[in-house]
Amino acid sequence: MRLIARYAVELEEVYEIVTVWDEQTDRVRVSKSDPHIETLSHTHPAAIWFERKMHDDFGIVIDGAFDNRPLVHQERFPRGLHPMQKHFTQTAIEPVEYLPYKYETIGGDGVFEVAVGPIHAGIIEPGHFQFSQAGEEMLHQEVRHFYKYRAVEKMLEGKTLADAKAVIERISGNESVAYQIAWRDIALQAAKTELPDANRKYHAMLLELERIIHHLTDLGFIPNDAGFGAALAFCSKLAEEARRQMQRLSGHRFGFGAIGFEETKTDTTQMKLYLDDLEKEMRFFEEWITDIPSLWDRFDTTGMLAHHKALKYDTVGVVARASGMALDRRDNDFYRAHGFVLHTEKSGDVAARFKQRLAEVKNAIVMMRALLMEQTDPVTLNEVHDGDYTAYAESSLGELFMNIIVKDGIIERFFVRDPSFMNWQALHLMMPGNIIADFPLINKSCDLSYAGNDL
Amino acid sequence: MIRFWNKRLKTGTLTEAPEIDTELAALRKSLKDEVKKKFAGSLAIRMVDSGSCNACEAECNALSNPYYDLERLGIYFVASPRHADVMLLSGLMTFNMTPHVLDAYAQMPEPKWVITLGDCPAMLSPFEKNFAVNAPAQNHLPIAHHIPGCPPSPDEIIRGLLAFLKKI
Incomplete structure (x- = not known):
């Protein structure tokens, strides 16, 4: 099956985790006091961004994931804040102490990293690319985005x-x-x-x-x-x-x-x-x-x-x-x-x-x-x-x-x-x-x- | 390649001499000395997107297409803020982009100006203020000029830049 989307919806008592496939839609309910779900990223690697986002948005813990870093919330974002929760109504937040983001890198003799962005050299949108290089050759690249996060999902609630x-x-x-x-x-x-x-x-x-x-x-x-x-x-x-x-x-x-x-x-x-x-x-x-x-x-x-x-x-x-x-x-x-x-x-x-x-x-x-x-x-x-x-x-x-x-x-x-x-x-x-x-x-x-x- | 040269000769010059060209000629004359003094005859712009929908960027890219050909006016986009006279700022100044926008501004050599592009940085677009949005940009940077529109068309951007030159 093809994974289309995975997201959470806050209900009165529980969070509903919706997973949309091309053939069916799965719905799982988890308690609000201690929300946990099992990762899908081992069979569908692209589930990981959905899951990391779900954690940032609602504080839902993803079990068994190979990557638990924040996705949308960057270095200066207040820790422990989950703005998609209904009770979050702040219209401004203050930046907190800078906590470095740990990039995926490849080690080894002579392997070096190249950081590109978030502001690029041309007339393009902002985003970050981190390369692990062996000379000219790219060994690995990590895409890191969400600099343009405007919280549109939250903005439209209530309209x-x-x-x-x-x-x-x-x-x-x-x-x-x-x-x-x-x-x-x-x-x-x-x-x-x-x-x-x-x-x-x-x-x-x-x-x-x-x-x-x-x-x-x-x-x-x-x-x-x-x-x-x-x-x-x-x-x-x-x-x-x-x-x-x-x-x-x-x-x-x-x-x-x-x-x-x-x-x-x-x-x-x-x-x-x-x-x-x-x-x-x-x-x-x-x-x-x-x-x-x-x-x-x-x-x-x-x-x-x-x-x-x-x-x-x-x-x-x-x-x-x-x-x-x-x-x-x-x-x-x-x-x-x-x-x-x-x-x-x-x-x-x-x-x-x-x-x-x-x-x-x-x-x-x-x-x-x-x-x-x-x-x-x-x-x-x-x-x-x-x-x-x-x-x-x-x-x-x-x-x-x-x-x-x-x-x-x-x-x-x-x-x-x-x-x-x-x-x-x-x-x-x-x-x-x-x-x-x-x-x-x-x-x-x-x-x-x-x-x-x-x- | 022979096909290309044939096509090129047949197509000729596309660059439009819109209504603004007469205005431009006069403006150029009066501004010549000042631009020469302040910008050594050319204005270098660093475009920074602080959380737009990408339409403002698309229109800035369109400024280089054969219909507008902005560089003929001595105005061009540069790759680094350290080469720039002006920052052209689009987008909502998102919480995540704000420190990087301020970094880019700090890297620009004096004298420097910030022009806001489009309705977003002035907080005039349909987007609403929330925790992820730090616009209006004027709360964070000294804004020398604003070019309105959602997005401003290439024509409006050119006029806006000329209005800015007239102003300073």
Whole structure:
């Protein structure tokens, strides 16, 4: 079974530990006075971040885990504080004495460490990477994040679904439309309201446009990190045009506020012309970029993630598909009827992830043509019903999982698992056998979100 | 490669001369001496994300695309705070990032300025104050200028930077 998420919910007397698998959902209750659970990390290594987070959030002790370090709470975070507990209501905390974080390292003669971050050299989000090096070669890398932790889960408790939307669409700017679609599905379930097909198509088209923007940006940045700047100039032009298209359609360059229940109108002629032009440009780009041997020399066999490891670490999205996992939330009748083809690559290296993105852009163009709607009618939502609601979306990064428990009409518990939360945990597997100079290239080929991961 | 050069010649220059260019020309003239004196003819920016959604960063990256090409204005992003005149600060100043933002600021040589980018650092975005959020940034750093927006578009960032230059 594939692990999707693992989190805790505080009830009156107990904590409920929810473990979401692709085939079933397990619920275990533990006492609040002495909460203990058994780790899953020996069979599903990616469970460890969920479990470390659960300890930080609620103080739940994880038995048998190979790693009990704090995850979200960093060096100066007050010890013994578990802010997701309902009785925690402080709106400010004071930093305490610095307690060093013990990084995973590899010992040995001449082995040294390289610390990178949290602030990086480019215009990128903050996060920390700790390398154990033998000369140029990377022996091990530890990913350490949560610098951007905004406690969004706590922030949304006590809000109505409608009021929470403005925050939800700003959790991860690159995946705003996907987050909004997950929110939309929960809002519809809670209101027991059906979405007309036209609206569903319009929203799906915006999600594909968001995917195109993200992939185009990467198709430029990946070659750029291998020293081929011309591709960045070319693709950043296309990405800018796609963003302007998003502005034209939704009124916002990142699609904030794009997914709603209002009436919409689309200039389909302009959109078709845009897609024709993009298709032509992509044809040129593919022919051109495939024909540069020195570039592929850097891409091929770099940052390999073997299929069995991608599976073991429960990876999702582009990273999983580039390692041969046929896994996509769009793999359903609705999407297939609109031209979706599930593409996978085999080699699991930077080249595979690059080709995967190229294929997904081309497929998205086909789908957007089929999804194009001139007009959508407004939808009136019924009254919100209390309940436990789950939604999925396939963002440009991969599978997004969202769960909201509504009680007395307001959010009792908000949980979201960004695709990056899974994939960050598999990043270190790609490093051994590569030199540190290839790290930016490998990292960029996965292009994971820090904000969505840290929440 | 011949295909690429063909394409390049056919595409020509994309960089837009938006409405601001006339304003820019005038501004440049009046500011020339001052910029030359303060920034040796070029303004070096260190972008620091203190807990944003990454949209502000994406728009700063877009400033380098062929449509905006910010460097033609003598403004460029640098890799280290020690090379910077200005810190462009985005995000909510999270509890976890605050010490690192202050570190980066301490590393910048004098004279130095902080410009806040987007609604988050000014605590004007939909995010609410909680234990993990230390924004507004003005409680921690001297803020010389603010560029509003969620996120500000590349156009608005350019205008914001010019407004800052006018101000100092």
